[in-house]
Amino acid sequence: xxxxxxxxxxxxxxxxxxxxxxxxxxxxxxxxxxxxxxxxxxxxxxxxxxxxxxxxxxxxxxxxxxxxxxxxxxxxxxxxxxxxxxxxxxxxxxxxxxxxxxxxxxxxxxxxxxxxxxxxxxxxxxxxxxxxxxxxxxxxxxxxxxxxxxxxxxxxxxxxxxxxxxxxxxxxxxxxxxxxxxxxxxxxxxxxxxxxxxxxxxxxxxxxxxxxxxxxxxxxxxxxxxxxxxxxxxxxxxxxxxxxxxxxxxxxxxxxxxxxxxxxxxxxxxxxxxxxxxxxxxxxxxxxxxxxxxxxxxxxxxxxxxxxxxxxxxxxxxxxxxxxxxxxxxxxxxxxxxxxxxxxxxxxxxxxxxxxxxxxxxxxxxxxxxxxxxxxxxxxxxxxxxxxxxxxxxxxxxxxxxxxxxxxxxxxxxxxxxxxxxxxxxxxxxxxxxxxxxxxxxxxxxxxxxxxxxxxxxxxxxxxxxxxxxxxxxxxxxxxxxxxxxxxxxxxxxxxxxxxxxxxxxxxxxxxxxxxxxxxxxxxxxxxxxxxxxxxxxxxxxxxxxxxxxxxxxxxxxxxxx
Amino acid sequence: xxxxxxxxxxxxxxxxxxxxxxxxxxxxxxxxxxxxxxxxxxxxxxxxxxxxxxxxxxxxxxxxxxxxxxxxxxxxxxxxxxxxxxxxxxxxxxxxxxxxxxxxxxxxxxxxxxxxxxxxxxxxxxxxxxxxxxxxxxxxxxxxxxxxxxxxxxxxxxxxxxxxxxxxxxxxxxxxxxxxxxxxxxxxxxxxxxxxxxxxxxxxxxxxxxxxxxxxxxxxxxxxxxxxxxxxxxxxxxxxxxxxxxxxxxxxxxxxxxxxxxxxxxxxxxxxxxxxxxxxxxxxxxxxxxxxxxxxxxxxxxxxx
Numbered sequence: 001x002x003x004x005x006x007x008x009x010x011x012x013x014x015x016x017x018x019x020x021x022x023x024x025x026x027x028x029x030x031x032x033x034x035x036x037x038x039x040x041x042x043x044x045x046x047x048x049x050x051x052x053x054x055x056x057x058x059x060x061x062x063x064x065x066x067x068x069x070x071x072x073x074x075x076x077x078x079x080x081x082x083x084x085x086x087x088x089x090x091x092x093x094x095x096x097x098x099x100x101x102x103x104x105x106x107x108x109x110x111x112x113x114x115x116x117x118x119x120x121x122x123x124x125x126x127x128x129x130x131x132x133x134x135x136x137x138x139x140x141x142x143x144x145x146x147x148x149x150x151x152x153x154x155x156x157x158x159x160x161x162x163x164x165x166x167x168x169x170x171x172x173x174x175x176x177x178x179x180x181x182x183x184x185x186x187x188x189x190x191x192x193x194x195x196x197x198x199x200x201x202x203x204x205x206x207x208x209x210x211x212x213x214x215x216x217x218x219x220x221x222x223x224x225x226x227x228x229x230x231x232x233x234x235x236x237x238x239x240x241x242x243x244x245x246x247x248x249x250x251x252x253x254x255x256x257x258x259x260x261x262x263x264x265x266x267x268x269x270x271x272x273x274x275x276x277x278x279x280x281x282x283x284x285x286x287x288x289x290x291x292x293x294x295x296x297x298x299x300x301x302x303x304x305x306x307x308x309x310x311x312x313x314x315x316x317x318x319x320x321x322x323x324x325x326x327x328x329x330x331x332x333x334x335x336x337x338x339x340x341x342x343x344x345x346x347x348x349x350x351x352x353x354x355x356x357x358x359x360x361x362x363x364x365x366x367x368x369x370x371x372x373x374x375x376x377x378x379x380x381x382x383x384x385x386x387x388x389x390x391x392x393x394x395x396x397x398x399x400x401x402x403x404x405x406x407x408x409x410x411x412x413x414x415x416x417x418x419x420x421x422x423x424x425x426x427x428x429x430x431x432x433x434x435x436x437x438x439x440x441x442x443x444x445x446x447x448x449x450x451x452x453x454x455x456x457x458x459x460x461x462x463x464x465x466x467x468x469x470x471x472x473x474x475x476x477x478x479x480x481x482x483x484x485x486x487x488x489x490x491x492x493x494x495x496x497x498x499x500x501x502x503x504x505x506x507x508x509x510x511x512x513x514x515x516x517x518x519x520x521x522x523x524x525x526x527x528x529x530x531x532x533x534x535x536x537x538x539x540x541x542x543x544x545x546x547x548x549x550x551x552x553x554x555x556x557x558x559x560x561x562x
Numbered sequence: 563x564x565x566x567x568x569x570x571x572x573x574x575x576x577x578x579x580x581x582x583x584x585x586x587x588x589x590x591x592x593x594x595x596x597x598x599x600x601x602x603x604x605x606x607x608x609x610x611x612x613x614x615x616x617x618x619x620x621x622x623x624x625x626x627x628x629x630x631x632x633x634x635x636x637x638x639x640x641x642x643x644x645x646x647x648x649x650x651x652x653x654x655x656x657x658x659x660x661x662x663x664x665x666x667x668x669x670x671x672x673x674x675x676x677x678x679x680x681x682x683x684x685x686x687x688x689x690x691x692x693x694x695x696x697x698x699x700x701x702x703x704x705x706x707x708x709x710x711x712x713x714x715x716x717x718x719x720x721x722x723x724x725x726x727x728x729x730x731x732x733x734x735x736x737x738x739x740x741x742x743x744x745x746x747x748x749x750x751x752x753x754x755x756x757x758x759x760x761x762x763x764x765x766x767x768x769x770x771x772x773x774x775x776x777x778x779x780x781x782x783x784x785x786x787x788x789x790x791x792x793x794x795x796x797x798x799x800x801x802x803x804x805x806x807x808x809x810x811x812x813x814x815x816x817x818x819x820x821x822x823x824x825x826x827x828x829x830x831x832x833x834x835x836x837x838x839x840x841x842x843x844x845x846x847x848x849x850x851x852x853x854x855x856x857x858x859x860x861x862x863x864x865x866x867x
Contacts, residue, residue, distance in 0.1 A: 032567055039566075091602075098601040104611035105618075105829050114619035121623040125630050125733060128694060128702055353725075446700075454725055458694060458702030464734055470620050471737055483616030484609075491609030494601025501602060512576060516569050523566020530862040 004554050010047075010059035011547035017044050017060040018540035024065065025532045032524035036201035038069040039524045040193055067193035070521045071216060074200060077514040081204070082211030082227060082266040084507035089271030091500035093161055097286050098497050100150050101490035108146040110486055113297075116143040117470035124463035127445040128311065134440050140421065140432045147294050151427035154286050159248040161276045161283065168269050169255065172209050172233075172242045175202050176224070180239035183221040190219055206233065210242070210255075211266030227266050231257045252277035252284065271500075281496035289489045290427040293475055297482055298430060299337050300474035301466060302420035306405060306413040308444025308462030309455045313349055313402035316395030318388070320417030320433065326370035326387045330363070335415035336425060339365040344413060345406030347450040348382040348396050355453025356401060357381045363410035373412065392416045404448040404455050419444065421466075574854030581847040588840045591831040598829055607828040614825040620737075621821060625814045628735040628807050634743040635804045637691045642797045645686050645750060649760060649790040652679050653783075656767055660780040669779075673771035680717055680764040684709055687751065697747040699729030706747040707761065716768075720761035721754045722747055735810040741803050745796045752792060760789040 021042040031037040043066050047058035101107055119136040126132045179202045186195050199222060206212045211227035224234040233240045245261075246253030253276050255262050255269060265273055275282045323333050330339045340363075347358040359380030363373060370387055377385035377394055382401060385394045396403050405419050413419060421443070424430040436442050446459035475485035590599055601608040658664070659672045687697050687707050694702040706727040710719040727747030732740040751760040763785055770778035 095600055095602060101601050101608065101612075102598060103596050103829060104598055104601070104608045105615040105825055110612055110615055111619075114616050118619055118623040121627055121734070125627055126694075452726070454701075454729075456700035456702070456725070456729055458698065458700040458731060459729065460731070464732070464740075467623070467734065468738075470616065481616065484613055487609035487612030487616075490601045490612060491605045494603070494605030494608045497600070497602035498605055512572065515572070516563075519566040519569045519572075520564045523568045525564065525566050527862040530866065534866065 004550055004557070007550045008547060008554075011543050011550060013047065013059045013061070014543035014546070015540060017042075017062050018536050018543060020044075020062050021536045022533065022540070025529050025536065028524045029526060029529045029533075032526055032529075036197055036204065037524070038067050038193065038197055038200075038522040041066045041068060064191075065193060067196060068522055069196075069200070070518070073514065073518045073521060074204075075213070077511065077518055078204065078207035078212065078214075079227075080507060080511045080514050082207050082270075084504060084511045085208045085268040086211075086266050086271040086274070087500050087504035087507055089268045090275050091271075091497055091504050093157065093272065093275035093283065094281070094493060094497040094500060096157055097154060097283065098490070098493050100153060100286075101486070101493065104487070104490060109150055110483065112139065112143040112146040113482055113486065114470070115139045117467055120463050120467035120469075123443065123445050124460035124467055127460040127463060128457045130440050133443045133445075136443060137432055137437055137440060141437075143297075144422065144424075144430045144432055147290060147427045147430050151287065151290050151294075154283055154290065155249045158250070158276060158283050158287075161272055162244075162246070162248040162253065165253065165255075165269060165272045165276065166244050168209055168272070169242050169244045172206065172269070173239070175205050175209070176234050176239035176242070178202055179206070179222070179224065179234045180237045183234070184237045186220045196220055207267065209267050210262075210269045226257060226262060228264065229260075229262060231260050231262065233257060246277075250287075252279075281492060286489070286493065287427075289485075293482060293485055293489075294427040294430045295336060295425060296475040296485075298420075298422040298424060299414060300469050300472065302414040302417075302422055303337075303408075303411065304462065304465050304469065305421040305444050306419045307344075307407045307447065308419075309404045309446045309448040310439075310444050311441035311446075311457055312439065313353075313404050313455065314419075314435075314442060315399065315402055316393065317403065317418050317435075319392040320420060320423040321415065322390040323370045323387075323392075323416070324390060326374075326390055329367055329369055330365040330373065330412065330415075333370065337411050337415055339363055339410050339412035339415045341365065342408075342410035344408035344410055345450050346377070346380060346383060346394070347404040347406060347448055347453070349402045349404055349453075349455065351400050351402060353455065358406070358450040358453070359383065360406075363412050365410070365412070370416075392418060394418065404450065405444075406448055406450040570857050574850070574858060577850040578847065578854065581843055581850055585840060585843045585847060588836050588843065591836045592833060592840065595831050595833070596829055597831045604828070611825055611828045614821055614828070618818065618821045618825060621814055621818045624735055625811065625818065627733050628811045628814060631733040631735060631741055631743045632804065632807050632811070634691070634696075634731075634733075635800055635807060637696060638743075638745050639797070639800045639804065641686055641689060641696060642745065642750065642793065642800060645683060646790070646793045646797065648679050648682055648686075649786075649793060652676060652764060652767065653786045653790055656779060656783055656786050659771055660776060660783055662776060664776075666774045669771045669774045669776075673768050676764055676768040676771060677716060680761060680768060683751075683761060683764065684717065684720065687747065697727060697745060697750055698723065699727045699744065699746055700731060701725050701727065701729065702731075707751075709761075717761070718765060720759075720765070735807060736814070739810065741806055741810070743803070745800065749796045750793065752789060758785045758788045758792065763789055 021044060024040055024042040028039045043063040045061050045063045047061040049057055100109065104110065116139045119139040122132045123136050179199065182195065182199055182202065186192070186199060189195060203212065203214045203222060203224060206224060212224045212233060213227055214222045214224050216222050221236060222234065223232065223236070225232050231240070240257045243256050244253060245256060253273055255265055255273060264270065277284065279285050279288065321335065343360050343362050345358055345360045348356045350356055361373070361376045361380065370392060374385040374387045374392060377383055382397045383394065384397050385392065387393070394403065405413065408414065417423060420433055421436065422430055423433050445463035446455055447461045448455040471481055473479055473481055475482050480488065587599070591597060598604050598607055598611065655672050655675060659669055684707050688705040689696060695705055698704060698706040701723055704723050704725065706723050707720050708723060709717045712718050730742050731744040733743050734740050752758050763782055767779065767782050767786070770782065
């Protein structure tokens with residue numbers, strides 16, 4: 001038996017314990033809305049039995065503080081979160097590109113394409129009319145502008161995505177460095193629940209950013225590897241260095257940890273990398289498609305335009321395409337489209353429109369160089385031809401005479417950019433030929449009849465052929481019309497965005513459920529805390545009453561002595 | 563399951579967020595009248611609508627072209643009828659002048675009349691419609707008939723523009739369907755080398771009347787009849803083309819209507835449905851708010867007194 005003073009001690013310990021428990025309750029309640037906070041419970045146990053013969057306990061004893069958390073649920077939440085962030089980032093970028101194609105019946109790209117081909121129809125109806133030609137040119141410029149603008153927008157999205165990626169990569173590096181530093185602190189202050197909460201918050205963030213798996217050691221430190229790889233991001237107090245490779249625009253990008261490349265990263269970074277790099281539904285796909293569309297439209301329109309004649313005939317024409325080495329065979333010069341074996345015919349008229357002569361050149365691109373082609377043209381009657389700065393120049397030999405182009409069965413005129421409607425080769429360079437904007441009469445609405453020697457102002461046959469290109473399968477390897485191609489492009493993007501958004505929506509629910517599970521273990525319930533508060537208050541009051549009673553007992557004893 | 567305070571709040575927020583985003587989407591659909599706000603709303607519809615928009619644009623362009631073809635054909639028809647009337651009158655006068663009973667004065671009066679016919683025909687054939695010569699083939703900026711006049715400003719000879727007056731002007735009025743909207747000069751008056759070339763016949767007739775040459779007038783009767791008869795063929799061809807264009811216009815109208823309806827069913831909002839959904843979502847939203855208010859508000863504190 002410890003005596004009355006021992007009982008006072010027991011009471012004091014009991015007060016202490018109640019205070020400690022009350023402090024825990026207070027901390028829980030204060031942090032009930034703190035993100036990443038795990039509730040704690042005061043571990044109160046009965047004190048050791050001092051005298052084994054009289055089996056009364058020695059009161060209460062504070063065993064410590066328990067942090068209530070389930071690592072399994074953490075792992076599940078991180079697994080789902082990395083997929084959710086991937087889908088969200090991916091869908092975010094794709095839906096921005098999608099805006100280029102809405103509304104489907106009246107957006108800049110699609111309506112300008114339709115208006116452009118329709119304008120050829122108006123020129124075909126009234127080939128003598130300069131007003132119709134002017135409208136055609138401005139519709140052509142409208143289409144070229146819309147394509148260039150679309151490409152600019154996508155390039156802007158590429159560089160925005162790249163910037164976001166580099167921000168996220170630096171965030172990963174910052175978080176990893178903090179985690180490594182935290183590991184050291186945790187090792188020195190083992191069991192500090194707020195340090196462990198901070199640690200879990202950092203790992204959660206890494207999971208959202210790039211997808212990680214964390215392994216906890218006995219001392220509370222974590223080792224973090226990137227999901228799906230064995231690549232360590234944090235090991236003890238060492239943090240790996242995540243780096244982004246690639247350029248802001250063009251090509252693809254990838255991420256590496258300490259130089260080791262991550263083939264398919266997850267998390268937000270993974271989603272951004274996928275959107276920025278995928279050639280099947282990402283930004284490079286859209287860029288390639290726009291370039292292909294521009295190239296196909298340029299090739300098809302120029303191909304028909306090159307064989308036509310305008311209201312006025314030019315004295316001299318210069319190709320818009322530069323050939324790097326005019327001495328190489330045309331087949332190897334990288335021309336679009338590659339010239340084929342065939343012929344084309346040139347006619348010479350005088351300035352009043354009277355026919356003078358015509359001549360035909362046979363092109364064999366496998367052996368014939370640009371220089372040789374120029375020489376062959378030069379040999380035709382009344383025609384001069386030369387290569388100047390890699391460009392083909394054809395003129396009427398007499399300054400008073402004019403040139404007219406007949407059917408080009410070799411595609412060499414369009415490949416060399418002669419008598420074309422558009423200049424440029426892709427979505428960023430497409431523009432209406434400055435020759436035409438300078439003189440609308442050069443729009444080749446007519447087809448010169450070089451057998452009869454006539455070019456007529458009322459001839460709209462070539463313009464009609466150009467208008468018919470609206471329904472011609474000129475895109476996607478001659479399998480789709482230009483409008484169908486744009487429809488497919490928008491549809492493919494839409495399907496990819498929809499799939500990513502649908503995944504994000506599903507995962508949102510999954511992540512929410514995982515978080516509920518987590519919160520159900522670690523979250524604070526204020527009702528519980530209030531109930532505990534009342535319990536500990538009562539315990540405290542009882543202990544105080546106990547001390548007072550013992551005190552009275554001691555007084556009684558002392559009074560006996562007195 | 564143990565419920566932490568955060569779970570209740572999160573659930574309430576989630577419910578509100580979901581309902582609100584659904585409301586926003588429907589609100590946007592009603593406000594813009596468009597069902598597809600982004601390609602992801604309906605990927606197949608996006609592709610379909612793009613194709614339909616292109617089709618509509620082409621159909622509208624064919625309609626415009628068919629309309630202008632119709633105008634051109636109407637002009638042709640009117641001019642051909644006028645030329646035909648004059649040719650018929652010339653034939654009547656020639657028949658009357660070939661009668662031996664007619665004297666010098668009458669024949670000279672006929673000569674003046676025939677000269678007027680000649681001028682009228684040259685003017686009609688050289689007429690410009692909206693800046694373009696109608697019977698010039700593709701040489702629409704050059705008058706088809708080149709006439710030579712004598713000192714008295716009388717027409718003595720006429721030839722066609724040597725660059726040709728028979729080039730066809732075709733207009734596309736459907737996918738790959740073209741219709742010729744002009745009539746070549748030689749189809750109207752004959753080749754200028756032909757013995758039945760109408761202006762040359764009229765020149766000869768006028769001169770025969772002026773010279774009071776009854777035999778020459780009689781000799782011109784058959785060629786004149788042939789020249790008048792020739793005109794029947796371009797008139798009936800023009801009529802057939804007018805009917806063809808009329809049919810094309812009707813079927814283009816039908817196609818435009820159909821394509822527009824199909825496009826509308828893809829891109830336009832079903833306003834009634836969207837509005838109904840919107841008001842349903844409003845109810846759900848209010849319910850979510852009330853549920854949240856009830857679930858979040860009370861704590862044990864309210865009952866510890």
